[in-house]
Amino acid sequence: MRRLALILCLLLATPLVAVEPDEVLDDPVLEERAREISAEVRCVVCQNEPIDSSNAGVARDLRLIIRERLVAGDTNQEVFDYLVARYGDFVLFNPPWRPSTYALWLGPFIILGLGFLAVIMALRGKSGQLTASLTPEEQARLEALREKDGS
Template sequence: MRKLIAALLIVAATAFAAPLAHAVQPDEVMADPAKEARARELSRELRCMVCQNQSIDDSDATLAKDLRLLVRERIAAGDSNRQVIDYLVERYGEFVLLKPRFELHTLLLWLVPPLVLVGGGLGLWLHIRRRGRDTARVGEAPKPLSADEQARLDKLLTEGADRT
């Protein structure tokens, strides 16, 4: 029983620790710690084209490794962070960025979530306001029937009583 519990704890610890581990291999690490820090920072901003919503820093895919090496090559060649990002966007498109740039062609992407949030809040506010008005009407006394309505009601009631 103790062995089973120990095995389950090891499996659970591995499952929780696995997402925290980075995919960068020791042979990829640059000798200069400052350049390596830049490479890691850039790798966290770039999307793995295979894994979609995972950065190349976290991905074990072969393409992610190639991109990590390409980032390190560009940094070693003396490129700035902006130049490295621009090079990768030119080569692979905007999709390579986990957080797209705020430009005219990405305006819809950036503006739709806040507009949906504001629209939803406005809709909820209107619904609550309308519901409050309807609730206020429930407490009011009904209007009395007009003479014509009362006569028609009496006629319907007498006809219904005659049928039974």
């Protein structure tokens, strides 16, 4: 029972966020957009964390800037562009689709495809070898065994 309670507590715990009460906007729609954006923006100090859950000073500043810009009427894309102009594509967890990122987006699929190709080729080679390696005598014996088995 106690274990169940613990599991429930863990499951019901709110996800970790670093947004402080004084940052939250009065307008719930804008706040929701701000949260969406900051979940997609990499913290430039602790790099595997989105700014939404980072306690770094710069992350807080960026969260505040995102909210300011939304209040000023920016679209989500304009906010992303503002951040990219200063910190580069690096701040985006979702890298844009452009010539310099083709290798990044397509690489895994190309390697996977090559892997499939290699497997298919290997299997084909194997089955080809098997049929080719039976001599006429062996074939005759096989037929005989099959007949015997069938009767």
